Amino acid sequence: MILYFSGTGNSLSAARFLARETGDTAVHVVDLTAHCGTCRGIQDKVIGFVFPVYFGDLPDPVREFAEYTRFAPSTYFYAVATCGSTPGNALYNLQEILERKRCHLSYGRAVPMIANSTATWKKGVTYDLSRLETARKKLVSIATAVRARTVNTDEVKRSLTGSLMAMQLVRHMGKRRFAISVDIEACTGCGICERLCPMHNITIKNGKARAGDQCVSCMACAHWCPSGGILVHGHAISREDQYHHPDIEVKDLFLR
Ligand SMILES: Cc1cc2nc3c(=O)[nH]c(=O)nc-3n(C[C@H](O)[C@H](O)[C@H](O)COP(=O)(O)O)c2cc1C
Numbered sequence: 001m002i003l004y005f006s007g008t009g010n011s012l013s014a015a016r017f018l019a020r021e022t023g024d025t026a027v028h029v030v031d032l033t034a035h036c037g038t039c040r041g042i043q044d045k046v047i048g049f050v051f052p053v054y055f056g057d058l059p060d061p062v063r064e065f066a067e068y069t070r071f072a073p074s075t076y077f078y079a080v081a082t083c084g085s086t087p088g089n090a091l092y093n094l095q096e097i098l099e100r101k102r103c104h105l106s107y108g109r110a111v112p113m114i115a116n117s118t119a120t121w122k123k124g125v126t127y128d129l130s131r132l133e134t135a136r137k138k139l140v141s142i143a144t145a146v147r148a149r150t151v152n153t154d155e156v157k158r159s160l161t162g163s164l165m166a167m168q169l170v171r172h173m174g175k176r177r178f179a180i181s182v183d184i185e186a187c188t189g190c191g192i193c194e195r196l197c198p199m200h201n202i203t204i205k206n207g208k209a210r211a212g213d214q215c216v217s218c219m220a221c222a223h224w225c226p227s228g229g230i231l232v233h234g235h236a237i238s239r240e241d242q243y244h245h246p247d248i249e250v251k252d253l254f255l256r
Contacts, residue, residue: 004050007218010082010113015050021143025191029065030198032256041070049079052092055174056088056162060216066097072160078107084115088162094155111135116219119241120232139166176235178217180227182209187229190221193221195254224250
C-alpha cells in the first residue's frame with residue numbers, strides 16, 4: 001500500500017506513478033484514517049509513504065498516521081518526500097517514528113518538484129515545469145529500487161536547515177506566514193475548499209467558506225480556489241500564480 005498526502009498534487013502524482021510501476025495501490029492517509037477509525041493496523045508486506053515536506057518535516061497527518069498505526073516489523077517500508085528543494089529532516093523523522101515501533105525505513109528519497117509555497121510570498125511566479133521531468137526520472141529509479149526491495153537510506157539524514165525549522169519559534173512564525181482566512185467578498189461559496197481540505201477545516205456556512213483552526217498549511221484551498229476567496233497571510237494567490245501538478249485535477253484531491 002502507498003500512503004500519500006497531497007495539497008497541490010505533486011505527491012499524489014508521485015504516489016500514482018509509483019503505484020502503477022510497482023503494482024500497488026495509492027491511498028490518501030486521511031481517507032484511510034476516516035475509514036479505519038481507531039482499530040488501525042496495516043499488515044502489508046510493502047508500505048510506501050509519499051508526502052510533501054512542510055518546514056523541513058512531515059505533514060502532521062502523516063506523522064500522526066505513522067505514530068498511531070500498528071505495522072508489522074517485517075514490512076519493507078520506503079518513503080518519498082516531494083519538496084521544493086530539500087527534505088530537511090522529513091525522511092529522518094519518519095525513520096525515527098518507525099524505529100520507535102521496531103520497524104525500519106529501508107529506503108528513502110527526496111524528490112524536488114515545484115515549491116507550492118513560493119506563491120504565498122511572491123507575485124508573478126514562474127514555475128519551471130521541466131523540474132517535473134527530472135522528478136519523473138528520479139521516480140523511475142525509485143520504482144526500480146522498490147521493486148527490488150533495495151535498502152538505501154543515504155538520503156535519510158538530518159540537516160541543519162531541517163533542525164533550524166524544527167525550532168518552536170521558527171515553526172510558529174512559519175505557521176503564521178501560511179495562515180489562511182476567507183475574503184467574504186470574493187468567496188462564491190462554491191465548496192471546492194470544503195471538499196479539498198484534508199483537515200475538514202473549511203466549511204461552507206450561509207454560502208461562504210469558513211476556516212477553522214486545524215489548518216496544516218497544505219495550501220490546497222488557496223491554490224485551487226477559483227475566485228481568490230482564500231487568503232494566505234491576508235493575500236489571495238492570483239490565478240496566474242496558482243500551482244497544481246499538471247497531471248492532477250481538483251476532483252482527484254477531493255476526500256472520499
Ligand atoms: C507550508 C509549506 C512548507 C513547505 N516547506 C518546504 C520545505 O521546508 N522544504 C522544501 O523543499 N519545500 C517545502 N515546501 C514545498 C512543498 O514541499 C512542495 O511544493 C511539495 O511538492 C508539495 O506537494 P503537494 O503538491 O503534494 O502538496 C513547503 C510547502 C508548504 C505549503
